[in-house]
Amino acid sequence: MSNTITINIDGKEIQTQEGTFVLNAARANDIFIPAICYLTRCSPTLACRICIVDIDGKQAYACNAKSKDGMSISTSTENIDKERRAIMEVYDVNHPLQCGVCDQSGECELQNYTLEMGVDSQSYTVKDVDRSAHNWGHLHYDPGLCIVCERCVTSCKDMIGDNALTTIARGADALEATYKEEMPKDAYAMWNKLNKSVIGLTNGTDILDCTSCGECASVCPVGALVDTEFMYKSNAWELSQVPATCGHCSAGCQITYDIKHTSIDNPEDKIYRVMNEWNYVSLCGAGRYGFDYQNANVEKDEGAFEKALEAFKKADTIKFTSTITNEEAYILEKLKDKYGYKLVNNEAKSFQTFLANYATVSGTSLYGSDLKEMAKSGFIISLGTALKSDNPNARYAFNNSVTVNKGAGIYFHPVNDPVVDGMNKNVLSIAHKPLQEEAILYLILDLFGDKDALPSDIVSYLASFHSTKTITVTETVKEKVIEIVKEMKLNEETGEEEEIEVEKSKMVPKKVSKEVEVDDNALLSMIGAADDFTEVLEKFLKKKETFSLVIGADLYNHPNAKNCARLVGLVEKYSKFTLVMIPSLTNTLGVALINELSDDEGEYTIGYNVQGDFTLSALGAGSACDLDMPAINQQEGTLTSINKRVNPTNVAISYGGKNVGVFSLD
Numbered sequence: 019m020s021n022t023i024t025i026n027i028d029g030k031e032i033q034t035q036e037g038t039f040v041l042n043a044a045r046a047n048d049i050f051i052p053a054i055c056y057l058t059r060c061s062p063t064l065a066c067r068i069c070i071v072d073i074d075g076k077q078a079y080a081c082n083a084k085s086k087d088g089m090s091i092s093t094s095t096e097n098i099d100k101e102r103r104a105i106m107e108v109y110d111v112n113h114p115l116q117c118g119v120c121d122q123s124g125e126c127e128l129q130n131y132t133l134e135m136g137v138d139s140q141s142y143t144v145k146d147v148d149r150s151a152h153n154w155g156h157l158h159y160d161p162g163l164c165i166v167c168e169r170c171v172t173s174c175k176d177m178i179g180d181n182a183l184t185t186i187a188r189g190a191d192a193l194e195a196t197y198k199e200e201m202p203k204d205a206y207a208m209w210n211k212l213n214k215s216v217i218g219l220t221n222g223t224d225i226l227d228c229t230s231c232g233e234c235a236s237v238c239p240v241g242a243l244v245d246t247e248f249m250y251k252s253n254a255w256e257l258s259q260v261p262a263t264c265g266h267c268s269a270g271c272q273i274t275y276d277i278k279h280t281s282i283d284n285p286e287d288k289i290y291r292v293m294n295e296w297n298y299v300s301l302c303g304a305g306r307y308g309f310d311y312q313n314a315n316v317e318k319d320e321g322a323f324e325k326a327l328e329a330f331k332k333a334d335t336i337k338f339t340s341t342i343t344n345e346e347a348y349i350l351e352k353l354k355d356k357y358g359y360k361l362v363n364n365e366a367k368s369f370q371t372f373l374a375n376y377a378t379v380s381g382t383s384l385y386g387s388d389l390k391e392m393a394k395s396g397f398i399i400s401l402g403t404a405l406k407s408d409n410p411n412a413r414y415a416f417n418n419s420v421t422v423n424k425g426a427g428i429y430f431h432p433v434n435d436p437v438v439d440g441m442n443k444n445v446l447s448i449a450h451k452p453l454q455e456e457a458i459l460y461l462i463l464d465l466f467g468d469k470d471a472l473p474s475d476i477v478s479y480l481a482s483f484h485s486t487k488t489i490t491v492t493e494t495v496k497e498k499v500i501e502i503v504k505e506m507k508l509n510e511e512t513g514e515e516e517e518i519e520v521e522k523s524k525m526v527p528k529k530v531s532k533e534v535e536v537d538d539n540a541l542l543s544m545i546g547a548a549d550d551f552t553e554v555l556e557k558f559l560k561k562k563e564t565f566s567l568v569i570g571a572d573l574y575n576h577p578n579a580k581n582c583a584r585l586v587g588l589v590e591k592y593s594k595f596t597l598v599m600i601p602s603l604t605n606t607l608g609v610a611l612i613n614e615l616s617d618d619e620g621e622y623t624i625g626y627n628v629q630g631d632f633t634l635s636a637l638g639a640g641s642a643c644d645l646d647m648p649a650i651n652q653q654e655g656t657l658t659s660i661n662k663r664v665n666p667t668n669v670a671i672s673y674g675g676k677n678v679g680v681f682s683l684d
């Protein structure tokens with residue numbers, strides 16, 4: 019547990035937690051310290067040095083100086099101001115004056131800080147080199163605009179886990195030697211490093227191979243790294259922001275749809291891009307680029323509506339997916355209460371049943387942890403989920419833990435994922451046979467459960483997997499050997515040197531084999547763990563105090579899901595693991611909490627975003643649809659996230675048709 023301490027910034031006493039970076043402590047108290055390269059949830063890189071402050075008479079960097087009780091910090095001194103101004107001048111060296119056409123103009127940190135530091139002249143020069151732009155598919159990189167703050171590299175490594183970007187050699191001339199003496203020291207050091215690099219791809223080619231989340235472009239403070247699709251489409255200040263919740267998975271990422279009219283001829287709003295507050299939330303490719311899914315050009319179709327009313331009269335079942343808002347789920351529940359429909363949603367039903375079975379053991383209706391806590395844990399196990407796609411933010415939390423938090427993790431899944439494997443050397447992937455998740459839960463209980471507290475039937479069952487086996491081990495021992503060596507010795511009688519033989523002992527290494535009895539845990543062989551599993555685990559667990567288990571839909575749909583739920587409850591209750599469950603779809607948790615669901619369909623089904631005898635659909639042209647419905651980006655409402663938060667979402671694109679609410683009217 020960290021302690022609350024008091025530090026003083028510019029004469030203001032503030033309370034913070036011991037070890038909090040001074041920059042974060044300042045920000046939490048509305049004190050401004052310039053900072054460019056630092057990203058809140060990532061490791062400091064010290065690329066920009068503009069956050070330089072004075073701490074107890076010594077200069078330090080606010081983004082990596084940890085708060086200690088009684089510290090006194092000045093955010094501005096004569097020397098610091100000189101450094102900052104010089105840093106901004108350096109950033110402006112050879113930066114093309116093309117703000118008029120740059121995508122970042124209007125939200126550019128280079129523009130903002132250049133003004134903030136009052137840079138109105140340039141003291142430094144260096145010959146520029148060819149810095150041609152690169153087309154990296156969905157990204158466009160212009161090294162001519164790049165200030166090498168490394169935010170893109172850091173975000174991809176520390177948050178996303180792809181490690182797709184790196185710094186590469188710029189091939190520039192060295193800086194003039196006199197600058198070293200004449201310039202403010204930090205500005206020179208920053209420039210000297212910047213002048214040697216640009217950004218390149220880790221795979222050494224010019225073809226970007228990554229999970230395409232667009233976070234690197236999002237965090238870029240200038241117009242160097244931009245989304246190809248958005249490039250030259252709009253000035254930032256022309257766009258209006260619609261705050262919303264991403265509708266693609268249960269992470270519930272907070273986004274803005276940036277909208278403006280479609281064209282001079284078409285005043286209808288269009289989504290131009292999706293943005294995020296990247297210090298707090300990181301998006302995936304679906305959230306960032308998959309925004310264009312509105313059910314477009316729909317008008318009220320009274321004929322189809324009449325048919326829908328007839329269908330509702332005939333129907334005994336409403337079948338639906340969990341890509342609906344809580345409000346829609348509530349309307350369906352009311353329709354069920356009033357007209358007796360069966361509500362069928364198989365994936366939400368599996369999750370709901372799993373939660374209910376888990377609750378019988380854990381005593382709590384919902385899992386206790388969330389992605390924020392998971393990202394800070396020292397050791398994570400992921401089980402029953404394809405982390406990369408089921409919930410990208412769960413993957414980011416896993417990666418954040420093993421990189422920034424220096425944790426370790428085990429990824430259990432029938433299929434290895436190169437992205438997970440590439441995160442860090444402290445990640446072990448075990449590609450087990452399908453349906454071995456139950457055995458893995460027993461293994462987790464066996465390795466980490468408190469055997470004194472676990473139910474005795476579980477303890478005996480776990481013991482039944484253990485036996486002793488005899489193995490032959492080879493070890494090296496030191497053995498004493500006697501050697502006869504020849505030496506010359508003076509013969510005192512003859513006075514001459516003569517050769518004699520003497521015995522000398524020495525220790526030599528020798529390999530010996532011996533048979534030893536060891537514990538044989540059959541669970542390890544059942545799940546296909548390698549022979550060195552125990553050794554690797556021991557290494558992973560060194561100095562680890564916080565543990566996190568994240569589970570997914572493979573458990574909810576397991577043939578023994580009931581027992582899996584019980585085991586998960588036991589792990590949470592009787593071990594140090596905290597628990598996160600990944601709801602299978604966008605609002606599976608909301609639906610599971612709102613709707614009373616049935617297992618089987620009746621005779622006549624209304625399908626909502628799934629095919630029924632009569633189908634309501636937001637999927638637009640090309641889908642089986644008898645009556646159009648609005649997509650998530652056309653609705654005001656709420657979605658319940660993996661973090662158990664009810665997040666609001668808003669209308670980005672207007673919708674002209676009916677919505678499900680009309681059926682709740684008498």
Ligand code: SF4
Nearest residue numbers: 164165167168170238
């Ligand atoms: S591309 Fe952008 S984020 Fe990356 S180093 Fe350059 S300026 Fe920084």
Ligand code: SF4
Nearest residue numbers: 174180228231232234
């Ligand atoms: S798009 Fe995402 S995964 Fe690809 S390089 Fe950028 S941050 Fe990394």
Ligand code: SF4
Nearest residue numbers: 264266267271302305
């Ligand atoms: S992680 Fe999920 S909620 Fe977040 S942007 Fe991706 S799809 Fe959307």
Ligand code: FES
Nearest residue numbers: 055066067069081
């Ligand atoms: S923000 Fe601290 S060195 Fe860049």
